[in-house]
Amino acid sequence: MGEYFTVSYGGTFGFRRQDLMDQLKAEIALVLHVHSLDNFYFSCRTCYKFSVGFVLNREKRYSTKEIKMEISILSTSGGKQLATLTVDPNSTLKELKTQIHRLKSHLYPDRQEFRQEPRGKGLDESKTVAALGLKDKSKLYLKDLGPQIAWKTVFLTEYAGPLFVYAWIYTRPWLFYGEDAASQPMSQVSHIAAICWVFHYSKRILETLFVHRFSHATMPVRNLFRNCAYYWVFAAYVAYHVNHPLYTAPCQIQSYIALGFWTVCELGNFSIHWLLRNLRPPGSKERRIPRPTKDPLTLLFNLVSCPNYTYEVGGWVAFTAMTQCIPAGLFAFAGFYQMVIWAIGKHRSYKKDFKDYPRGRKAIIPFVL
Numbered sequence: 228m229g230e231y232f233t234v235s236y237g238g239t240f241g242f243r244r245q246d247l248m249d250q251l252k253a254e255i256a257l258v259l260h261v262h263s264l265d266n267f268y269f270s271c272r273t274c275y276k277f278s279v280g281f282v283l284n285r286e287k288r289y290s291t292k293e294i295k296m297e298i299s300i301l302s303t304s305g306g307k308q309l310a311t312l313t314v315d316p317n318s319t320l321k322e323l324k325t326q327i328h329r330l331k332s333h334l335y336p337d338r339q340e341f342r343q344e345p346r347g348k349g350l351d352e353s354k355t356v357a358a359l360g361l362k363d364k365s366k367l368y369l370k371d372l373g374p375q376i377a378w379k380t381v382f383l384t385e386y387a388g389p390l391f392v393y394a395w396i397y398t399r400p401w402l403f404y405g406e407d408a409a410s411q412p413m414s415q416v417s418h419i420a421a422i423c424w425v426f427h428y429s430k431r432i433l434e435t436l437f438v439h440r441f442s443h444a445t446m447p448v449r450n451l452f453r454n455c456a457y458y459w460v461f462a463a464y465v466a467y468h469v470n471h472p473l474y475t476a477p478c479q480i481q482s483y484i485a486l487g488f489w490t491v492c493e494l495g496n497f498s499i500h501w502l503l504r505n506l507r508p509p510g511s512k513e514r515r516i517p518r519p520t521k522d523p524l525t526l527l528f529n530l531v532s533c534p535n536y537t538y539e540v541g542g543w544v545a546f547t548a549m550t551q552c553i554p555a556g557l558f559a560f561a562g563f564y565q566m567v568i569w570a571i572g573k574h575r576s577y578k579k580d581f582k583d584y585p586r587g588r589k590a591i592i593p594f595v596l
């Protein structure tokens with residue numbers, strides 16, 4: 228049943244209307260503990276006052292004393308019964324995870340994922356038992372995600388590795404190319420490439436610490452080894468070739484044009500990260516439709532869903548052109564391949580989750596993919 232509400236909001240001019248609406252919708256939904264608001268409208272009453280109205284579809288709330296029910300928790304692998312929980316319809320999946328943790332101490336909440344089918348999609352832990360349509364004696368499947376590690380730790384380890392590996396090879400050529408290497412002159416491009424590389428990974432570390440607002444606190448620990456191997460080995464492979472005494476740099480004009488392109492891509496990548504940060508209120512897991520701001524580098528959002536990946540790939544293509552080095556090109560290609568897969572997935576979820584998602588955006592390459 229929809230209920231109709233109007234509220235007044237005092238705001239200052241300077242917002243783009245769509246930004247304001249998205250922000251208001253999200254904030255009101257947060258205060259009312261509902262997922263989203265329908266039929267939201269906006270009108271400008273006076274210079275400084277806006278009026279908004281919306282239909283609120285509230286989930287039916289039950290008295291917690293009213294009903295108690297038993298839910299069977301089965302393992303996704305083999306369907307083995309793990310526990311039977313006594314819950315009420317208002318219990319969230321997050322609360323169920325805490326109950327399971329009390330029964331099985333190794334299954335801490337971040338390690339658990341609930342599903343309605345053994346191979347189904349992971350359920351949102353903020354959903355209540357009633358919202359999922361579960362009744363007395365219903366079944367829920369639990370996937371053990373394995374030991375977890377904090378996302379920030381993963382990112383910092385992943386990015387600190389390539390930074391130090393590259394800097395180590397660059398500053399100590401005699402360790403890798405023999406005693407004579409230290410006395411041989413290094414090309415200017417090798418110096419510029421080292422600065423670009425160190426800058427890029429320092430930026431990523433700082434963004435991980437101070438910019439990104441992640442929605443997941445942890446990830447499976449096994450991913451750490453895979454991701455670190457990828458970044459660390461590639462860093463050594465690229466650094467070994469670009470700093471080699473026999474390395475031949477391309478002509479200066481090519482390197483400088485590529486350096487200019489690389490700089491724009493780094494700035495663009497940062498602009499998108501900053502925009503995404505401002506899209507999510509602190510401490511929330513909210514996802515909104517990203518739209519360009521006044522920053523011209525965010526205009527790429529008109530064309531693709533993941534412009535940060537577009538800029539990232541552009542940066543590595545520019546690095547490859549600047550150094551004219553095959554290992555750098557292979558690294559750019561590997562990153563591109565991975566980011567295409569992620570961008571397609573994110574693009575699909577945007578289209579699925581937001582009915583008003585802008586048509587015409589591609590995933591990562593404007594007009595193409």
Ligand SMILES: NC(=O)c1ccc[n+]([C@@H]2O[C@H](COP(=O)([O-])OP(=O)(O)OC[C@H]3O[C@@H](n4cnc5c(N)ncnc54)[C@H](OP(=O)(O)O)[C@@H]3O)[C@@H](O)[C@H]2O)c1
Nearest residue numbers: 439440441442443503506507513514515517535536539562
């Ligand atoms: N060279 C390579 O191989 C490679 C590969 C991948 C990434 N990277 C680099 O690492 C950067 C970060 O990668 P990523 O995969 O974490 O990027 P991402 O998925 O675009 O996310 C960046 C941050 O923005 C948040 N976010 C994304 N969409 C949002 C939305 N609609 N509303 C609110 N917040 C949103 C994310 O939170 P969530 O926690 O909810 O996702 C995350 O904190 C990339 O931009 C790229 O520069 C490089």
